[in-house]
Amino acid sequence: MAIPLKYNIRNLFVRKVTTGLTVLGIGLVVAVFLSVMSLSEGLTRVFKVSGSPKNILVLRRNSQSEVDSGIYREQIPLIVTLPGIDRDIDGNPLFSTELVVILNMEKNEGGTSNVTLRGISEKGPHLRPQFKLAEGRMFKPGLSEVIVSRSISKRFKNCSLDDIIRFGSYQWKVVGIFDADGTAPDSEIWTDVEGAMSDFRRVSYSSVLVRTTDKLGQDQFVTALSNDPRLALQAKSERSYYEKQTSTADPIKFFGIFVGLIMAIGACFGAMNTMYAAVSARTKEIATLRVLGFSHMSILTSFIIESLLLALLGGVLGCFLGLLTVKLALSGVTGTTNFNTFSEVVFAFRLTPNILLTGIVFSLLIGLFGGILPATQAAFTKIILALRQVE
Amino acid sequence: MDNPLIRVGNLVKNYHRGSEELTVLSGLNFIVEDGEFVALMGPSGSGKTTLLNLIAGIDRPTSGYIFVGTDEISSMTDSQLADWRSRHIGFIFQTYNLIPVLTAFENVELPLLLTPLGRVERRKHVEIALYIVGLSDRMSHYPRQLSGGQEQRVAIARAIVTDPTLLVADEPTGDLDAKSAEEILILLERLNSEFKKTIVIVTHDPRAAARARRIVHLEKGVLKEDIKAEDRGSVRLADSTLAFADVKS
Numbered sequence: 001m002a003i004p005l006k007y008n009i010r011n012l013f014v015r016k017v018t019t020g021l022t023v024l025g026i027g028l029v030v031a032v033f034l035s036v037m038s039l040s041e042g043l044t045r046v047f048k049v050s051g052s053p054k055n056i057l058v059l060r061r062n063s064q065s066e067v068d069s070g071i072y073r074e075q076i077p078l079i080v081t082l083p084g085i086d087r088d089i090d091g092n093p094l095f096s097t098e099l100v101v102i103l104n105m106e107k108n109e110g111g112t113s114n115v116t117l118r119g120i121s122e123k124g125p126h127l128r129p130q131f132k133l134a135e136g137r138m139f140k141p142g143l144s145e146v147i148v149s150r151s152i153s154k155r156f157k158n159c160s161l162d163d164i165i166r167f168g169s170y171q172w173k174v175v176g177i178f179d180a181d182g183t184a185p186d187s188e189i190w191t192d193v194e195g196a197m198s199d200f201r202r203v204s205y206s207s208v209l210v211r212t213t214d215k216l217g218q219d220q221f222v223t224a225l226s227n228d229p230r231l232a233l234q235a236k237s238e239r240s241y242y243e244k245q246t247s248t249a250d251p252i253k254f255f256g257i258f259v260g261l262i263m264a265i266g267a268c269f270g271a272m273n274t275m276y277a278a279v280s281a282r283t284k285e286i287a288t289l290r291v292l293g294f295s296h297m298s299i300l301t302s303f304i305i306e307s308l309l310l311a312l313l314g315g316v317l318g319c320f321l322g323l324l325t326v327k328l329a330l331s332g333v334t335g336t337t338n339f340n341t342f343s344e345v346v347f348a349f350r351l352t353p354n355i356l357l358t359g360i361v362f363s364l365l366i367g368l369f370g371g372i373l374p375a376t377q378a379a380f381t382k383i384i385l386a387l388r389q390v391e
Numbered sequence: 392m393d394n395p396l397i398r399v400g401n402l403v404k405n406y407h408r409g410s411e412e413l414t415v416l417s418g419l420n421f422i423v424e425d426g427e428f429v430a431l432m433g434p435s436g437s438g439k440t441t442l443l444n445l446i447a448g449i450d451r452p453t454s455g456y457i458f459v460g461t462d463e464i465s466s467m468t469d470s471q472l473a474d475w476r477s478r479h480i481g482f483i484f485q486t487y488n489l490i491p492v493l494t495a496f497e498n499v500e501l502p503l504l505l506t507p508l509g510r511v512e513r514r515k516h517v518e519i520a521l522y523i524v525g526l527s528d529r530m531s532h533y534p535r536q537l538s539g540g541q542e543q544r545v546a547i548a549r550a551i552v553t554d555p556t557l558l559v560a561d562e563p564t565g566d567l568d569a570k571s572a573e574e575i576l577i578l579l580e581r582l583n584s585e586f587k588k589t590i591v592i593v594t595h596d597p598r599a600a601a602r603a604r605r606i607v608h609l610e611k612g613v614l615k616e617d618i619k620a621e622d623r624g625s626v627r628l629a630d631s632t633l634a635f636a637d638v639k640s
Contacts (some may be wrong), residue, residue: 003504004504006492006493007492010493014492284488285490287488288490291449291476291482293474293478293480294477294505296470383449
């Protein structure tokens with residue numbers, strides 16, 4: 001049987017100040033790590049859950065995003081008569097022709113940022129399951145009216161209900177506020193597509209969003225579109241289109257892991273220092289345990305467990321601090337630039353149970369690497385020397 | 392001399408101090424009979440503690456052999472020795488060496504964690520060991536809440552709880568006042584006479600040596616004198632004989 005766990009737990013509490021400071025150090029490292037990871041998670045989620053699995057986005061062949069795509073009006077009838085498209089109860093195909101324009105707008109906090117203005121057809125909202133009109137009403141075609149996402153409404157000037165958004169010589173009235181449950185439309189302003197085409201004197205749409213019947217319908221539609229020589233278009237699943245944009249979160253994730261790693265190395269040394277002090281102060285105890293017959297492995301395991309317990313306390317504190325930080329200091333929405341569309345993407349920090357678990361594992365790794373060397377020193381203490389040293 | 396427990400032959404122990412080699416024991420031959428109470432005496436540096444450590448299996452000889460019972464401990468590896476110590480040796484230190492964060496009960500229980508005994512049996516054995524040393528009412532006390540004499544009695548309970556083949560003690564009264572030292576010596580004497588424990592102690596204290604049945608004097612690493620004392624009478628500990636039943640089973 002191993003050395004009892006209470007031996008380690010009580011020893012941690014005997015050295016209250018040292019233990020407390022090490023736990024605090026590890027806790028702060030874990031909290032910072034969790035904050036950065038929750039930022040990355042929030043941003044990733046925007047793209048991962050956006051769209052519907054049944055939706056297909058049609059773009060010009062070889063274009064990377066809606067911004068550099070173009071679909072002419074005369075191509076629309078050819079697209080919407082392809083096989084695999086779902087229909088409403090009246091038998092009309094479910095699709096939305098859309099135009100994406102980037103507006104440079106003033107932020108409430110000062111400075112400007114690009115915001116996506118999306119012109120959509122009548123069925124546009126129905127194709128987006130997360131869309132919900134929260135205040136006001138839907139825009140009416142031809143009246144230069146817009147609806148604004150709640151996140152954009154909070155972050156940008158003149159975006160509240162009944163405000164007028166001005167851009168160059170154009171102006172639109174905000175008649176509704178919508179909510180898209182943290183998905184891509186939460187970073188957008190919507191208006192009627194024909195009005196927008198006319199306002200911006202565009203001759204082509206940016207994309208066509210199509211609802212297919214099922215997986216079979218999806219395959220039929222994609223194959224038919226790709227094989228039609230008149231179209232020169234490409235079809236992408238809406239989900240995969242957005243998932244590709246998760247690369248926006250990559251630099252943040254890299255930064256988070258890089259900073260976390262550097263701090264973790266520091267925290268490892270903190271834990272190591274504490275454990276070396278513990279081993280040094282307990283040389284006599286360790287020698288006694290060896291005399292009683294406890295093996296090298298028992299001592300090694302015992303001190304590694306003690307280091308893991310120390311780090312676990314830090315991990316739990318870190319999770320608590322992380323939760324507190326995200327709930328209190330980072331509770332609102334924030335934004336960054338989506339480098340695929342060069343427009344603002346709005347997101348909220350998300351501290352999920354998985355991230356918290358990662359934080360705990362992260363702290364245990366700190367404990368493991370910080371504890372190995374001191375525990376090895378303890379395990380291979382020379383009994384005679386250790387007894388002589390203290391007697 | 393018909394039942395030797397410890398057999399030491401041609402025992403040599405050298406230590407290195409820098410480039411210098413020190414010979415602490417030089418070709419020592421020595422036998423301890425089963426059930427003997429032996430006091431090792433001699434001036435500082437005579438090799439008595441080294442001999443005790445070698446017999447207890449916490450140090451290894453440079454050459455020669457040591458048998459305890461039928462086990463040749465001088466040829467065992469580190470991990471074999473650790474396992475052997477847990478089954479055969481009860482060690483009593485001068486400074487008690489109790490674990491400060493564990494109670495008297497938990498300290499005494501420690502060696503039993505290395506046996507296959509279950510929780511209930513362990514408790515029974517710990518209670519008996521603490522009863523023998525007269526500390527049944529101090530089970531939940533931490534070492535800091537005990538006097539020096541009481542701490543040493545807990546250490547003795549820890550040493551006897553597994554019913555080891557051999558009890559070894561290094562200056563067991565060295566840190567105690569006269570009264571406590573006397574109590575500890577009486578206890579050791581009773582363990583020898585009543586429970587037939589073989590005991591080897593290292594001591595400078597003539598009162599401690601007087602309690603032993605045999606006094607071995609070492610000087611400069613060789614056996615100088617070996618005196619057998621007269622057998623003494625002993626006081627029986629009623630019923631406590633049960634204390635050691637089956638601990639090793």
